[in-house]
Every structure is written in C-alpha cells, then in structure tokens.
Amino acid sequence: MANFYSEEPKHLLAVDCVIFGxxxxxxxxxxxxxxxxxxKDQWSLMGDFLQDNENLEFAAQRILTKWTGLEHVFLEQFHNFSDINRDPGERVLSVAFYALIKIEDSDKELTKRYGAEWIDIDKIPKLIFDHAQMVEMALEIIKHKSRFEPLGFELLPEKFTIPQLQKLYEAIFQQKLDSANFRKKILSMKVLKKLNEKEKGVSKRGAFYFQFDQGKYxxxxxxxLLFEI
Amino acid sequence: MANFYSEEPKHLLAVDCVIFGxxxxxxxxxxxxxxxxxxKDQWSLMGDFLQDNENLEFAAQRILTKWTGLEHVFLEQFHNFSDINRDPGERVLSVAFYALIKIEDSDKELTKRYGAEWIDIDKIPKLIFDHAQMVEMALEIIKHKSRFEPLGFELLPEKFTIPQLQKLYEAIFQQKLDSANFRKKILSMKVLKKLNEKEKGVSKRGAFYFQFDQGKYxxxxxxxLLFEI
DNA sequence: CCAAAAGTGTTGACCGTACACCCATGA
DNA sequence: TCATGGGTGTACGGTCAACACTTTTGG
Structure with missing residues (x-):
C-alpha cells in the first residue's frame, strides 16, 4: 500500500468492553x-490495543473471547473516548463497546484464571482512567435501547420464563413492573414461542418456558410496528 | 510522557462529518x-485527520468551522468505520460525526470558496470510500433520535412557525403528518414559546412564530416525561 | 367573495394502568 | 388446606388518528 498520508500523525487506539451479564x-x-x-492492580474493563490486521469489531470480539470463551456475542461500539490525557501513560484513544452475554454460557475456568469477576452493577468499585464514565454511558444506552429493541434476550438463557424476563427488565430500568401488564405487553408482540415445559424449583406452580423467536421479531x-416494553 | 505502550501499533485516524441542513x-x-x-475530485464528506493536540470533538468542530464558519454547532459522534481497506490509500480509521446546522447562519462565502455544496438528501451523488454508508447510518440515527429528542430545532432558524416545524419533521421521517394533530402534540409538550409576530409572504393568514425554549425542555x-413527536 | 393556509373542536377506537381474582402445586 | 407465585379478566381514563369545522387575509 502506498503512503498517501505520511505526514499525518498516528495514534494508539484501545478497545474497551463493558460486559453485561x-x-x-x-x-x-x-x-x-x-x-x-x-x-496496575486497579479494577478495569477488559481491553486491548487495536492491531493492524483487524477492525474494531474483530478486536472487541477477540477481547470477549479471551475473557469468556464465547464466540458469537452481542457486541456494539458506542462511544470514543479521546481526551488527550485520559490515559496517564501515553495518549491513547479508546473505542468503547458494550457486550451482553449469558453468564452461564461463559467459560468460568477462563474467567477465573484471568482473575476476572462478575460484580453487581450497584457495587462497582473505583475503575481506572475514564472507565467509570464508560460504564455509566453504556448503562444509559442499554436502558434506552432495550425499551425499543429486543436486547434483553441476549442476557437470558435460551429458555426463560416471563417472570424471569420481567426481573431482567426491572434490573435494567431500575423499577418495579406490574406483572399482569408486563405479561400482556410482551405476549401481545408475538415474538415469544411458548414451550411445553415448566420451570421447577422456583415457584410451586412453575412457570412455562419461552424462547425469543428471531423470525417473528x-x-x-x-x-x-414497534417492539416496546 | 513515558512510553508505556511502545510495542503497540499506531493508526491513522480520520474524522468525517455528515452535515445536515x-x-x-x-x-x-x-x-x-x-x-x-x-x-481526487470525487464527492466526499468533510473530513480531516485527528491531530496530536486535540480530541475527536475538537477535530470535528475544527472541520465544521473550516467549511461553514460556524462555531457552536450540534455535533455528535455516531460510529467508527474501521475496515482495513476502507481507504484505498492507506489504512485509516474514520470516526463519523453528524452535525445539524442552520443553513442560513453558515458562511456562504466560505462554503463556496471551498467548493462545497448543499445537496438534497434524495439526490446524493456517489461518494468516496464508505461515505455513503456513513450518510445512511446518520440518517437512520437522526430519524430515530428526533422522535424523542428535540434535535429538529437545530436545523431551523431561532424563530419558526408550526407549519415549518411540521415540514421539517415530514422531511426527516419521510412521511406526511396531520397538521391538526402535529400542532396539538408539539404544543402539549410546552417547550415552545409563542412570539407576538407572524410570518409574512408564505400564506395569506400568516402563521405565528415560535421559539424553542431550552429551559422548558x-x-x-x-x-x-418524554419529548415525543 | 373566494381560495388557501392557519388554527380549533369533536369523535370513536385503542391502549396502558390498576387491581381483583382464579389457578396450580409443594409443603 | 394454605401459602405462594403464576396467570387471566375487567374497567376506567387518557391518548391518538381522522376529519369536520372556523378563522384570517391577499387577490
């Protein structure tokens, strides 16, 4: 490849991932x-530097696979953090991604070996650099997006019950929902497939399992029409 | 500053702006x-390379000022384009911004001198690299965002009439709106301030001017409560 | 006085919310 | 049989789309 832009400055570019479960x-x-x-030794998001032979999405996926073992993960870039002194080491720009994963599918061995930990969203410790800002922004975005896009299902197992789904949305929106109305709303969109199987052990009656149906969505x-919670 | 990351690759980083009017x-x-x-000589978005002494927002603003003379413009990064071969010259990543400006406030001399042109959204010519994709994505984003955020006002003069505002939303959403209901909706949110002045020359009766009131919003x-069109 | 655009009023359909109530089952 | 969470039914109030209607004014 020719050097068309040899007079222009080059930059270190990091990819950082806010990984939700x-x-x-x-x-x-x-x-x-x-x-x-x-x-060193401070809490941080998962990240790495962008390499020459990959695009940003590839790098983000590479990072996710390294820490969780998962290969096809919901992943979306959401913001660049580019303040000149954001990294006290050198100038590094960071492209922030958020990922939604099913915790139980992740490779717990791998996670443990690298010293990674799942931490409650309301117990996040102090993070390095501007990572707290990244987390905050990612939270804000999934809060908004999941109202109109079926993001939530990325965080649940393949099979889930309506009460489970409701709990998830309550965690995302940080507010209680009326279970009768939640059920009606989600079922009225006809994007769930009901299975002939009940959850055991949680409640006495047991709740039916459902699956998200991509085709119906x-x-x-x-x-x-809108998907809307 | 120490060299903490000297072994990591560096990248050319462009900033490209999708400028709406x-x-x-x-x-x-x-x-x-x-x-x-x-x-060379093909149609393109406005862009430049990120410099060492500026963050991305600064670079985007610098580009906007260069082409329009405007200094405080609504500007938002929306996506990174990072495919390895997106620029046939060298590997360059691009951070895409969209800007919403009031055409009449822009410096027409400057625009003309640099050979820039305002082109109807449905008559966009072939663009270089992946710029068409940037335009498409920016359009999609403002279509969604302007339903729930008061973006539209960035594109109108300080004073505007309700029918003008409606025309704008019709252009953004690409669909006709009922004028009676549009008026009721926008006024019900109480974010507009009515002026004691009528538009002249457009209709016989004349429509009252309004201003968007940031404080009320x-x-x-x-x-x-939601702003929603 | 008519045409045309601004602006108001009315209606019926639909939808969200709140909440009462029934159901299934393990203990 | 009772407590518990799953699941259904209903009724009220508000909101939205459609459209008829009134107002203003230049030609």
Whole structure:
C-alpha cells in the first residue's frame, strides 16, 4: 500500500468492553484487575490495543473471547473516548463497546484464571482512567435501547420464563413492573414461542418456558410496528 | 510522557462529518469534492485527520468551522468505520460525526470558496470510500433520535412557525403528518414559546412564530416525561 | 367573495394502568 | 388446606388518528 498520508500523525487506539451479564436477580459487569502499569492492580474493563490486521469489531470480539470463551456475542461500539490525557501513560484513544452475554454460557475456568469477576452493577468499585464514565454511558444506552429493541434476550438463557424476563427488565430500568401488564405487553408482540415445559424449583406452580423467536421479531419489525416494553 | 505502550501499533485516524441542513422544504447535506488522491475530485464528506493536540470533538468542530464558519454547532459522534481497506490509500480509521446546522447562519462565502455544496438528501451523488454508508447510518440515527429528542430545532432558524416545524419533521421521517394533530402534540409538550409576530409572504393568514425554549425542555425532561413527536 | 393556509373542536377506537381474582402445586 | 407465585379478566381514563369545522387575509 502506498503512503498517501505520511505526514499525518498516528495514534494508539484501545478497545474497551463493558460486559453485561444477568444472574436472575441483578445486572452484573465483568471486571478485572489491570495487569500492567500505569494503575496496575486497579479494577478495569477488559481491553486491548487495536492491531493492524483487524477492525474494531474483530478486536472487541477477540477481547470477549479471551475473557469468556464465547464466540458469537452481542457486541456494539458506542462511544470514543479521546481526551488527550485520559490515559496517564501515553495518549491513547479508546473505542468503547458494550457486550451482553449469558453468564452461564461463559467459560468460568477462563474467567477465573484471568482473575476476572462478575460484580453487581450497584457495587462497582473505583475503575481506572475514564472507565467509570464508560460504564455509566453504556448503562444509559442499554436502558434506552432495550425499551425499543429486543436486547434483553441476549442476557437470558435460551429458555426463560416471563417472570424471569420481567426481573431482567426491572434490573435494567431500575423499577418495579406490574406483572399482569408486563405479561400482556410482551405476549401481545408475538415474538415469544411458548414451550411445553415448566420451570421447577422456583415457584410451586412453575412457570412455562419461552424462547425469543428471531423470525417473528423480524416480521414485527418489517411490518413497521414497534417492539416496546 | 513515558512510553508505556511502545510495542503497540499506531493508526491513522480520520474524522468525517455528515452535515445536515434544512432549507424549508428538504433535508440537505453539505458535500465537497475531494482535493487529494486517492479518488481526487470525487464527492466526499468533510473530513480531516485527528491531530496530536486535540480530541475527536475538537477535530470535528475544527472541520465544521473550516467549511461553514460556524462555531457552536450540534455535533455528535455516531460510529467508527474501521475496515482495513476502507481507504484505498492507506489504512485509516474514520470516526463519523453528524452535525445539524442552520443553513442560513453558515458562511456562504466560505462554503463556496471551498467548493462545497448543499445537496438534497434524495439526490446524493456517489461518494468516496464508505461515505455513503456513513450518510445512511446518520440518517437512520437522526430519524430515530428526533422522535424523542428535540434535535429538529437545530436545523431551523431561532424563530419558526408550526407549519415549518411540521415540514421539517415530514422531511426527516419521510412521511406526511396531520397538521391538526402535529400542532396539538408539539404544543402539549410546552417547550415552545409563542412570539407576538407572524410570518409574512408564505400564506395569506400568516402563521405565528415560535421559539424553542431550552429551559422548558429541561423541566419536561427532568419531570420524567418524554419529548415525543 | 373566494381560495388557501392557519388554527380549533369533536369523535370513536385503542391502549396502558390498576387491581381483583382464579389457578396450580409443594409443603 | 394454605401459602405462594403464576396467570387471566375487567374497567376506567387518557391518548391518538381522522376529519369536520372556523378563522384570517391577499387577490
């Protein structure tokens, strides 16, 4: 490749991931203690530098796989953090991604080996650099987005009950929902497939399992109607 | 500053701006013919390389000021384009911004001198690299955002009439709106201040001018209610 | 006085919210 | 049989889309 722009400055570019999970009660973040200076041993998001042979999405996926073992994860860039002194080491720009994963699918061995931990969203410790700001912004975004897009299902197992789904949305929105109305709303969109199987052990009666049906969602979406909680 | 990350690769980073305007009838984009190879003389968005002494927002503002003379413009980063071969010259990542400006406030001399042109959104020519994709994504975003955030006012003069505002939203959403209901909706949010002055020359009766009231909007927002068209 | 655009009023359908109530089952 | 959470039914109030209607004014 020719050098068309040899006079222009080059920059270090990091990719940082805000990794969300849900454990049936609480939203959680996967965090890790930083292994290199500056700010070694402080809590941090998962990140790495962008390499020459990959685009940003690839780098983010690479990071996710490294820490969780998962390969096809919901992942979306949401903001660049570019303040000149954001990293006390050198000037580094960071492209922040958020990821939504099913905790139980992740490789717990791997997570543990690297010293990563799932931490309740309301118990986040002090984070390095501007990572707290990244978390805050990511939270704000999934709060808004999940009202109109079926993001939530990325955080639940394949099979889930309506009460489980409700708990998830209550955790995301930070508010209680009326269970009768929640059920009607979600079922009225016809994007769930009811299974002939009940959850055991949680309640006496047991709740039916459902699955999110991508095909039905596409139909809804194309018909111009809104998914909306 | 120490060299903490000397082993990591560095990258060229461009900032490209999708600049929207509205001329009372149609959404428009400010486009320019590229002045350097590769793809010299082809239509392009406004862009430049990020410098060492500025963050991304500063760079975007610098670009906007260069082409329009405007200094405090609504500007928001929305996506990074990072495919390895997106620029046939060298590997360059691009951070895309969209800007909403009041055409009549812009410096037409400056715009003309640099050979930039306002072009109807439905008559966009072939653009260099992945710029068409940037435009498409920016359009999609303002379409969604302007339903719930008062973005539209950035594209109108300080004083505007309800029918003008309606025309703007019709251009953004690409659909006709019922004028009686539109009026009721926008007035019910109480974010507009009515002026004691009528528009002349457009209709016989003349429509009252209004102003967007930032303070009232903040109140609405803080009270938890939605701005929604 | 007519045409045209600004602006108001009315209606019926629909939808969200609140809440009462029934159901299934383990202990 | 009772407590518990799952699940259904209903009724009221507000909101929205559609459209008829009134107002203002230049030609």
């Amino acid at each position: 849900f454990d049936r009660e609480q939203l959680k973040l996967l965090l890790v203690k930083r292994v290199r200076p500056p700010e 596409k139909k809804l979406h194309e018909s111009g | 509205f001329d009372r009838e149609q959404l428009k984009l400010l486009l320019v013919k590229r002045v350097r190879p590769p793809e 903040k109140k609405l927002h803080e009270s938890g």
